[in-house]
Amino acid sequence: MRFLSPEMQKKLRQFKRNKIAFGSLCALLVMYAFSLLSPWLVNDEPLILRYEGKTYFPAFVTYAETEFGGTYETEPDYPVLMADAKEDGKNVWALMPLIVQDPLKADLSADGTPPFAPSSKHLLGTDAHGRDVLSRLIHGFRICMSFSLLLTLLGTFLGIVIGGIQGYLGGKWDILMQRGIEIWSSLPFLYVVILIGSIYGRSFVLLIAIMAIFNWISLSYYMRAEYLKLRSQQYVRAAKMLGMGHVRIFFKEILPNAFTPVITLFPFTLIGGIGSLTSLDFLGFGLEPPTPSWGELMSEGLNNLYAPWISICTVAALFITLLLTTFVGEGIRDAMDPKSGDRYE
Structure with missing residues (x-):
């Protein structure tokens, strides 16, 4: 908290007063914490x-x-x-474990042909390969949230640095970098993923790296504007007169006061990461099978319409996750609203 300015700390306190947003954040943290323990709590x-x-x-x-x-x-x-x-x-x-099901193992003991309907053994049924849907949803949540968090953090860092450099330097450097960003943002993202994935494979790290080189662009626009506004403030001029280095001024003096767009956009960038990975997995360009994936489960549900529990459970899990994240984002946006102080005081 010391890294943030007093004004930002006040906004965080305002966010905590929003019961729906703060409760949604707590629910997401509990769900993610449980999913991180799923290799031990959801296994056979x-x-x-x-x-x-x-x-x-x-x-x-x-x-x-x-x-x-x-x-x-x-x-x-x-x-x-x-x-x-x-x-x-x-x-x-x-x-x-709490749930005795391995997300990668097929149930070979049941009679008939999978997918199997929900039962006492498989609470949410199985997929077309006989694998437990509940265990794959939990493990898929861990992978999806971890992927999106890492992607968002990496994209946020790049957006802060690149956008901040634009705004801090200004002038011709700002114009040149802005033209370069416009060209870069016009590249077809899906084709890049397909091309690189077909050459090097579709690993967890590689997908994050590919998506991160595009994920920072939106935030960089906001950070550029913040640094353009703040670089002319009196405290920045005073820091320069005291002989502070540019790196220290960039990160210690300006960044804490330019953090509003970072915090505001973080939940919505997280939603974008979840949606991107799910979409890529659904289309078959995401993580390699048999990795537990919500997108892969949705694809199986589409191919097995006579087994509606696959689609219903997956869509419900995705809906709840995105809804909770949206509540968090709306709460943060309200807290960052300059007029919100009058409402919460």
Whole structure:
């Protein structure tokens, strides 16, 4: 909080008074925190396993099947292992995750052909490959939110630096950089993703890098305007007269007072990142399968209209996430409104 100006700290306090916005933020944080723990809380590997007097931690350590009397060096199927051990009368006990479903494993024990309708075993049903929809939604939320957060943070940093440099330098440098940004923004984003993805593959990091080189443009316009306005203020001139370096003036003197567009646009940029990744996955240009993805689930729902639970659950999860994020964004925008002080005081 010390990094922010007193005025910005006041606006954050005003945001906390907005119960809907602040509650939505808390809900998103809880959902994201749970999703970050999903590799351990939403899985079919026991957190703690007692087998024949020995203690194992399969969710944290990889064990070979031979460790439990098997034949191969591959990792065992723990639900099958425990079921077989109980049938043989062996001493076995396990502390299982909250949701005992692996998002990458198909259910081969059920009768019939997937997708399977919701049941006590699969609360939201399965997809066309027999994989649990609920576990894929939770893991997909983790991947989608992490992707969007990293993309937004990287795009925000680039937007601050590039837009700030434009406004701080001004003159011919501002004009040259602005013309370059206009040319860069006219490049077809989807074609760039398809081209680079077809050459280098579609990894998590590569997709972030490709999208980040376009994601900063909108914020740079706002930061350029803020720095153009603030560079002529008295405190900036005083800092220059005291011999402060340009980097220190840029980040320490001007940036805290130019942070309003950064905070205001952050939730809406986050929404854009979620929508972009979901759209790319839906079209088949996103993350490589079988990565859990909301866009991939929506595509499966479209291809399996006789299994409506796939589309309904995915769209509902996406709607709730975007709605909560929009509430947060609206709350921040109201707090940043110069007239909002009269309403909240």
